[in-house]
Amino acid sequence: MDLGINGRKAIVNGGSAGMGKGTVRALAQEGVELFVSARGEERLAAACGEISGETGAQITPIVADHSTEEGRARILQACPAPDILVHTCSPPQVTGDFLDIDNADWQESLDITLLGPVQFMKAIIPGMVERRWGRIVNIGTAAAKYPTQIRILSGAPRAALTNYTVAVSKAVARHNVMINNILPGMFHTAGIEDNFNAMAADQGKSYDEVVQDFVKQFRIPAGKFGDADDLGKLTAVFCSEFANYLVGQSLAVDGGVTNSTF
Numbered sequence: 361m362d363l364g365i366n367g368r369k370a371i372v373n374g375g376s377a378g379m380g381k382g383t384v385r386a387l388a389q390e391g392v393e394l395f396v397s398a399r400g401e402e403r404l405a406a407a408c409g410e411i412s413g414e415t416g417a418q419i420t421p422i423v424a425d426h427s428t429e430e431g432r433a434r435i436l437q438a439c440p441a442p443d444i445l446v447h448t449c450s451p452p453q454v455t456g457d458f459l460d461i462d463n464a465d466w467q468e469s470l471d472i473t474l475l476g477p478v479q480f481m482k483a484i485i486p487g488m489v490e491r492r493w494g495r496i497v498n499i500g501t502a503a504a505k506y507p508t509q510i511r512i513l514s515g516a517p518r519a520a521l522t523n524y525t526v527a528v529s530k531a532v533a534r535h536n537v538m539i540n541n542i543l544p545g546m547f548h549t550a551g552i553e554d555n556f557n558a559m560a561a562d563q564g565k566s567y568d569e570v571v572q573d574f575v576k577q578f579r580i581p582a583g584k585f586g587d588a589d590d591l592g593k594l595t596a597v598f599c600s601e602f603a604n605y606l607v608g609q610s611l612a613v614d615g616g617v618t619n620s621t622f
Contacts (some may be wrong), residue, residue, distance in 0.1 A: 363597065365387070366390060382587075382589040387596050388414075395439040396419060444599045445495070469514070501545075502543045504519040504541075526539075538607060540606055542610075542613060546578075556571060571584075580614070580615040594613065
């Protein structure tokens with residue numbers, strides 16, 4: 361299926377692994393020119409090289425921290441007029457007791473999951489409005505919509521980001537600039553694999569066994585974690601020509617954990 365975005369330019373922040381990398385791959389397959397940022401140079405270069413080799417797409421890696429002014433400036437210098445912005449990041453740490461969260465934890469999370477994306481959108485939306493075409497997708501977390509204590513540092517700031525993006529989406533939709541959110545649950549990503557492999561070592565179990573324990577504990581109807589490349593393809597649809605009537609939506613993609621009637 362042709363998504364109608366061949367030749368468009370896209371920035372993917374946090375695109376060196378996981379759902380960000382899955383999105384880079386899906387957009388590359390559609391002929392999009394990509395500018396991919398991440399903090400780790402080695403993993404970023406490897407991801408961009410791998411996907412470029414698979415698809416033939418033009419991909420520019422940008423080593424930058426998009427939560428900082430310097431990082432955002434570096435990314436926008438490489439691609440000052442993107443048609444598409446996809447924003448994701450490594451999730452903040454899983455928390456136990458909420459009383460153990462200190463101000464430094466909050467500030468770090470706010471910078472990367474809320475303030476950075478807000479500043480980035482402010483920088484690029486006017487150009488999209490002028491050109492009368494734009495797609496912005498924030499990949500957040502289902503915990504933004506359905507709170508849980510272990511995801512407070514991730515869910516609370518991203519709930520604020522979801523609120524902000526939905527409000528802004530209504531102001532720019534008439535200019536064919538569509539802003540939406542995807543709120544994933546548990547997916548096989550590098551971060552999840554690191555955390556669950558550590559738990560597996562502590563418990564004397566395999567990674568798959570620890571995943572299944574989690575699936576049972578949180579009653580995930582799909583009976584598994586999601587695939588990051590699948591999420592990337594879904595994100596690409598949100599970035600497509602066919603998303604021209606999709607305004608301010610926040611889709612939870614979590615294997616059925618948080619279903620509601622509406």
